[in-house]
Amino acid sequence: MLDEWLTLALVDDDDPGREREGRLPGGRYRVLGAGILELIPDTPAPGARSVVISAGIHGNETAPIELLGELLAALEAGRLHVKAPMLVILGNLPAIRAQTRFISTNLNRLFRRDLAQSGDEPERARELMRAVDGFFARHPERRLHLDMHTAIRDSRYPRFAVVPYTETQPASRWQDLAAAELQAVLLQHQHSWTFSHYSRHYHAAEAYTLELGKVRPFGANDLEALSGMRDWLAALAEGRERPAGATSELRFFAVAFELMRKSEAFRLGFAEDVANFTEFPVGTRLAEDGEAGEFVVDTAPLAVVFPNARVELNARAALLVRPCDPPASP
Ligand SMILES: [Zn+2]
Secondary structure: OHHHHHHHHHHOOOOOOOOOEEEEOOEEEEEEEOOEEEEEEOOOOOOOOEEEEEEOOOOOOOHHHHHHHHHHHHHHHOOOOOOOOEEEEEOOHHHHHHOOOOOOOOHHHOOOOOOOOOOHHHHHHHHHHHHHHHHHHHOOOOEEEEEEEEEOOOEOOOEEEEEOOOOOOOOOOHHHHHHOOOOEEEEOOOOOOOHHHHHHHHHOOEEEEEEEEEOOOOOOOOHHHHHHHHHHHHHHHOOOOOOOOOHHHOEEEEEEEEEEOOOOOEEEOOOOOOOEOEEEOOOOEEEEEOOOEEEEOOOOOEEEEOOOOOOOOOOEEEEEEEEOOOOOOO
16 A cells, blocks of 8 residues: 555565555556556546656655655545546655665756766666656646755745746746745756756646755654645645635745856855855855855845855855746746
8 A cells, every 4th residue: 555655665675566556545556666656536636737746856855755655644544535647756765765865976966868877866867757757648737746855954934946947937836835835936047957847848847846944854854834735735636726825925036146166175155054045245255266266246135045065066056046026927
């Protein structure tokens, strides 16, 4: 059963002997691979979305996995009825078992069809891309992908969505994000090969990377702070529309610059454990690099998101963002 699927995926490799499909109240499920589960309604609700929900793309980000566990338990017990096609994914299984962000490389930069790398994480990226391709081919209506994460550091907005960049932006339903009690939205300014970008770029799906609080071990998460998110997942599984949230409650930010590490002699001008969205005034020296020189805030304050001074050379050490107006919503 479903509970067992989650447990098995978390503790052990794919067990070929266990049940590959079965019934659920309102539909059925199929195990497509280790940590890859499809839910198929007998009768989809009118207007149901085709939903990919992924968690554990970074192995130590456990709150989203607990949310998924709750959702599957509710479906199995009949407290919820499957009324929408769903693809449920646990991303980096070895990293989840080891309670670490990744084993050899960051899985969330590998979701591109021309991926050349080999190794466990690149192979897993290929497997997940195939699963998403197959799912959206079988269920092309109203595509949505929520890739759930938690952040390494504190945040002025603990729950926020990252909107991947694509040339043609599929419509975003900001009212749904607001109803799920997300607090901020960060608009990317260039392609980055994340899982949510994959669904947006190659499948024109509405897709987000959701940062849902801070990294904690299993059992130490505050799921009550994620009750809006839990309700959203339940509504998606049942193909229900929820009352629109107040988009005026959402803060929107756009990436203005990326701080890149160009040399060994690189350092940030602020403590690395600063909260995401901390704002720095004009005149602040945000970084010093042996090759690129100093980066000083010039015309208007900048806020810092995802800072990390210890990235590889020529990788991103922080995003620098500014508030912006919300893009149009349908
Ligand atoms: Zn993550």
